[in-house]
Amino acid sequence: MRTVWIVAGASFKESVRDRVPYTMVVFAVLMIAASYLISELTAGQDLKIIKDLGLAAMSIFGLVIAVFIGIGLVSKEVERKSVFGLLTKPVTRAQFILGKYLGLVTTLTVNLTVMTVAYYAVLFYMDATATPTMRAGWAAPALDPRQLVAIVLVMGELALVTAVALLFSTFSSPLLSALLTLGLWVAGHFNADLRQFEQVVDQPAVAWVARALYYVLPNLAPFNVKSEVVYGMPVSASHVGFTLLYAAVYIAALLVAAVAIFRRRDFK
Amino acid sequence: MAAAIETEGLTKDFAVGFWRPRPYRALDQLTLRVEAGEVFGFLGPNGAGKSTTLKLLMQLLYPSAGEARILGRPVGDPAVRQRIGFLAENPYYYDHLTAEELLAYFARLFGYRGADVATRVARVLDEVGIGKERRLRLRRFSKGMIQRVGLAQALLNDPEVVFLDEPMSGLDPLGRRHVRDLILGLRARGCTVFFSSHILSDAETLCSRVGVLVQGKLVASGPLSEILAFELKGWELVVSGVGDALRPDLAAMARTVTPLSDGHVMLHLAPNAEPDRVVGELSRRGAHIVSLNPLRETLEDYFVQVVGATAARDQRGVGA
Numbered sequence: 001m002r003t004v005w006i007v008a009g010a011s012f013k014e015s016v017r018d019r020v021p022y023t024m025v026v027f028a029v030l031m032i033a034a035s036y037l038i039s040e041l042t043a044g045q046d047l048k049i050i051k052d053l054g055l056a057a058m059s060i061f062g063l064v065i066a067v068f069i070g071i072g073l074v075s076k077e078v079e080r081k082s083v084f085g086l087l088t089k090p091v092t093r094a095q096f097i098l099g100k101y102l103g104l105v106t107t108l109t110v111n112l113t114v115m116t117v118a119y120y121a122v123l124f125y126m127d128a129t130a131t132p133t134m135r136a137g138w139a140a141p142a143l144d145p146r147q148l149v150a151i152v153l154v155m156g157e158l159a160l161v162t163a164v165a166l167l168f169s170t171f172s173s174p175l176l177s178a179l180l181t182l183g184l185w186v187a188g189h190f191n192a193d194l195r196q197f198e199q200v201v202d203q204p205a206v207a208w209v210a211r212a213l214y215y216v217l218p219n220l221a222p223f224n225v226k227s228e229v230v231y232g233m234p235v236s237a238s239h240v241g242f243t244l245l246y247a248a249v250y251i252a253a254l255l256v257a258a259v260a261i262f263r264r265r266d267f268k
Numbered sequence: 269m270a271a272a273i274e275t276e277g278l279t280k281d282f283a284v285g286f287w288r289p290r291p292y293r294a295l296d297q298l299t300l301r302v303e304a305g306e307v308f309g310f311l312g313p314n315g316a317g318k319s320t321t322l323k324l325l326m327q328l329l330y331p332s333a334g335e336a337r338i339l340g341r342p343v344g345d346p347a348v349r350q351r352i353g354f355l356a357e358n359p360y361y362y363d364h365l366t367a368e369e370l371l372a373y374f375a376r377l378f379g380y381r382g383a384d385v386a387t388r389v390a391r392v393l394d395e396v397g398i399g400k401e402r403r404l405r406l407r408r409f410s411k412g413m414i415q416r417v418g419l420a421q422a423l424l425n426d427p428e429v430v431f432l433d434e435p436m437s438g439l440d441p442l443g444r445r446h447v448r449d450l451i452l453g454l455r456a457r458g459c460t461v462f463f464s465s466h467i468l469s470d471a472e473t474l475c476s477r478v479g480v481l482v483q484g485k486l487v488a489s490g491p492l493s494e495i496l497a498f499e500l501k502g503w504e505l506v507v508s509g510v511g512d513a514l515r516p517d518l519a520a521m522a523r524t525v526t527p528l529s530d531g532h533v534m535l536h537l538a539p540n541a542e543p544d545r546v547v548g549e550l551s552r553r554g555a556h557i558v559s560l561n562p563l564r565e566t567l568e569d570y571f572v573q574v575v576g577a578t579a580a581r582d583q584r585g586v587g588a
Binding site for chain 2: 003006007009010013014017018080081082084085086087088089090091092264266267268
């Protein structure tokens with residue numbers, strides 16, 4: 001396991017020094033800050049706008065970072081041949097994959113933490129400057145800690161998307177990996193519709209395909225509890241627990257598949 | 269005693285073509301044995317299969333047939349990696365790490381810890397001639413500097429066997445001399461070196477044995493002393509101050525006469541031309557002797573002959 005952490009540490013160092021993810025984090029922080037200005041224009045909806053925009057910015061920019069550096073994990077290493085230096089050291093291909101994955105998840109966690117701090121800073125300012133009349137109109141307190149639940153689930157979703165990007169990058173080019181990952185992310189958010197589709201089609205073959213896709217594709221809808229926390233509705237501990245467990249199992253399966261593909265791969 | 273490197277019928281086929289892939293044999297039944305302490309030069313024209321062989325030995329490629337062993341163990345054995353060094357052709361490392369950080373990272377992968385990491389990193393960087401630049405990110409390094417970093421990482425673990433794929437590539441003349449000295453240093457401390465190269469003069473200087481690969485097949489292999497007959501092929505004599513009276517007689521003394529710059533003339537004499545007599549005659553008639561060198565068969569002559577013969581044989585095979 002020491003080797004895995006050494007690889008993870010170097011991947012983390014390499015990715016945090018890359019300017020593009022930084023730019024994304026800065027852009028997300030600016031967007032969170034801008035949500036305050038937008039909220040000034042909307043009567044009575046100020047806090048909701050900040051929360052909606054802030055959580056959406058974290059989710060979208062987190063996704064862009066996950067895909068952008070996720071696809072670079074393996075396919076760029078193979079394309080640029082930097083993988084030759086590493087795989088000729090006492091490192092197995094499985095250790096390489098796991099190390100790269102952990103390095104990126106660490107980078108994503110740091111980025112999301114920075115965005116969370118910016119988000120709460122805007123909410124803190126809002127809370128400090130709000131009048132009692134404004135507060136009375138809020139569905140939930142500005143600094144409601146339940147928002148952290150939504151952010152934790154965003155992190156779970158990003159960790160899963162990263163594993164998807166990693167799997168694709170073990171056998172395809174960076175561009176194709178990015179497109180496939182984004183396609184699967186979109187499909188993952190509409191996965192629940194496949195379940196309903198199965199019930200409305202007459203042909204058993206089509207229904208069977210819909211059911212197979214429902215089980216195989218990642219179901220990302222449960223990771224999105226942003227509306228619930230914005231409106232102050234409860235999110236059960238069991239929902240959070242099962243969703244994170246689902247992410248862990250799905251990620252483990254993706255990593256096993258990625259290692260199996262990568263082990264057999266020739267590097268020309 | 270186990271050989272340092274051993275291959276038995278090592279073969280690699282690739283599928284080429286997108287719609288209708290057809291097999292292409294990059295390496296064909298390579299059987300080779302390199303003993304411990306040897307410096308083995310793996311020579312061949314572009315596309316001969318040299319890099320494919322090195323990648324098979326590093327298990328970056330899996331063989332279609334045959335097997336390879338390093339230090340008596342299968343190439344996939346993780347314990348083997350602990351005892352070898354490898355430099356890829358045109359290496360590339362991580363842009364955002366410094367040379368020091370990259371080597372410290374690799375040193376930790378070899379299991380070194382604490383102060384040992386810093387000591388080893390500093391030592392190998394000194395050995396390859398990287399000074400203050402070691403604290404710069406690799407994205408700012410030139411191709412030659414990256415090549416030096418590549419050499420440094422191949423020496424980090426005091427390897428018993430070092431594999432170098434075109435180690436002189438991208439280096440200026442000083443850099444090439446530095447690498448030559450490094451390889452000679454490795455040879456002196458008993459390290460086995462297996463290197464591929466296009467630069468035959470380097471191979472001639474460094475290698476105890478060479479193998480020549482053409483179109484995936486090993487067409488020749490053996491000690492340089494056996495491969496090259498070292499027979500005298502003639503003499504190269506350079507003279508100056510050749511007067512008009514002497515000029516017409518030069519053709520009778522030599523096989524060829526080539527005018528050089530600054531009034532110098534180069535004569536190629538036959539092996540049995542008695543150079544002492546020719547030199548005496550030319551001096552007596554007012555010419556000055558600049559240099560006299562024996563001409564022997566070089567590795568380049570041998571290489572051109574072997575590669576040419578293989579190509580001609582294949583041509584006949586296609587025509588038949």
